[in-house]
Amino acid sequence: MSKLFNGIKIKNLELKNRIVMAPMCMNSSDKEGHATEWHFIHYPTRAIGGTDFIIVEATGVENRGRISSGDLGIWMDSHVEGLKKIVDLCHEQGAKVALQLGHAGRKSTIIEEDSIAPSAIAFDENYRVPKEMTKEDINTVITAFKEGAKKALEAGFDSIEIHGAHGYLINEFISPLCNKRTDEYGGSLENRARFLIEVIRAVKEVWPEDKALLLRLSAEEFAEGGHHVEETIEVVKLAVKEGIDAVDVSTGAVVPANINVFPGYQISYAEKIKAAVDVPVIGGGLISSPLMAEEIIQNHRADMVFLGRELLRNPYWPLKAAKDLREELTYPHQYDRAKY
Numbered sequence: 001m002s003k004l005f006n007g008i009k010i011k012n013l014e015l016k017n018r019i020v021m022a023p024m025c026m027n028s029s030d031k032e033g034h035a036t037e038w039h040f041i042h043y044p045t046r047a048i049g050g051t052d053f054i055i056v057e058a059t060g061v062e063n064r065g066r067i068s069s070g071d072l073g074i075w076m077d078s079h080v081e082g083l084k085k086i087v088d089l090c091h092e093q094g095a096k097v098a099l100q101l102g103h104a105g106r107k108s109t110i111i112e113e114d115s116i117a118p119s120a121i122a123f124d125e126n127y128r129v130p131k132e133m134t135k136e137d138i139n140t141v142i143t144a145f146k147e148g149a150k151k152a153l154e155a156g157f158d159s160i161e162i163h164g165a166h167g168y169l170i171n172e173f174i175s176p177l178c179n180k181r182t183d184e185y186g187g188s189l190e191n192r193a194r195f196l197i198e199v200i201r202a203v204k205e206v207w208p209e210d211k212a213l214l215l216r217l218s219a220e221e222f223a224e225g226g227h228h229v230e231e232t233i234e235v236v237k238l239a240v241k242e243g244i245d246a247v248d249v250s251t252g253a254v255v256p257a258n259i260n261v262f263p264g265y266q267i268s269y270a271e272k273i274k275a276a277v278d279v280p281v282i283g284g285g286l287i288s289s290p291l292m293a294e295e296i297i298q299n300h301r302a303d304m305v306f307l308g309r310e311l312l313r314n315p316y317w318p319l320k321a322a323k324d325l326r327e328e329l330t331y332p333h334q335y336d337r338a339k340y
């Protein structure tokens with residue numbers, strides 16, 4: 001029996017299979033961050049295709065926390081309706097849905113607002129020099145994460161993923177390459193992780209205890225002086241102590257770097273993190289073959305596998321994967337006659 005199609009339970013999140021749709025910015029919201037028709041078609045299509053756990057794209061807890069003006073937002077009450085529609089449409093097709101809560105930090109390209117970061121260092125010459133955050137800024141953003149989580153609950157999301165990867169604000173605090181602060185938010189690893197920990201605590205004040213709270217991290221920064229998986233494991237341990245229920249392992253984008261990508265290029269990091277902590281780990285990166293996904297789970301290299309670009313190309317990937325792995329999958333009745 002395949003493990004990819006063997007369910008998993010994280011808190012009260014009961015999943016029928018272990019295929020996860022990776023969060024992917026669609027650059028399709030209106031200028032104020034509201035969901036549009038694109039989202040109402042894009043996400044439910046993957047649910048129809050058999051993906052059981054969908055992580056909705058990075059969604060800004062502040063306007064200045066969006067990567068671009070095409071990103072979804074969750075800082076206004078008016079954002080809830082569209083997000084709820086995404087959730088309801090996916091639920092109708094039997095999938096569970098998480099929202100990735102994020103803040104772009106120094107990588108925000110919202111020109112109407114200053115970009116902010118732990119230190120006034122630009123990502124590269126194409127980005128603005130961000131404003132170094134004061135304690136007040138830090139508290140404002142932490143509150144924005146909490147308010148975002150409250151709205152995500154209102155919208156009916158089954159889970160939240162805190163975006164601590166890819167060189168956005170939380171990752172900027174964690175990384176010694178972009179955090180040069182000398183206060184309690186900089187210096188030691190524990191200090192650099194403080195902002196993340198305070199975000200987790202704030203989110204948990206409003207996010208129900210029985211609902212899964214996920215964290216995405218860049219396990220490897222591919223740069224001298226940056227974090228490698230050993231340091232990331234320490235961050236994960238601190239986060240798990242605060243109640244993170246699963247870790248989604250990505251890499252890179254913290255500073256400009258050359259990355260050698262190949263099928264499964266991030267799985268060894270997921271595997272090491274999985275060996276170090278007692279919560280489920282989601283791994284992925286250039287996965288396109290069902291056998292490869294199956295191998296990763298059977299060999300305990302990750303508990304679930306995320307697919308990004310493959311699901312953009314092929315929203316019905318799980319239907320074919322089930323056939324390849326000789327599993328019987330329930331199709332939407334409208335597609336029953338198309339069964340492999």
Ligand SMILES: Cc1cc2nc3c(=O)[nH]c(=O)nc-3n(C[C@H](O)[C@H](O)[C@H](O)COP(=O)(O)O)c2cc1C
Pocket residue numbers: 022023024025026057058100163165166216250284285286287306307308309310
């Ligand atoms: C169009 C696109 C948008 C993305 N947006 C996000 C995002 O919003 N949040 C995030 O954590 N990662 C984002 N990513 C990274 C993916 O989640 C995923 O980690 C990456 O594409 C590697 O997986 P893949 O090889 O299966 O595509 C994005 C990737 C793509 C291709």
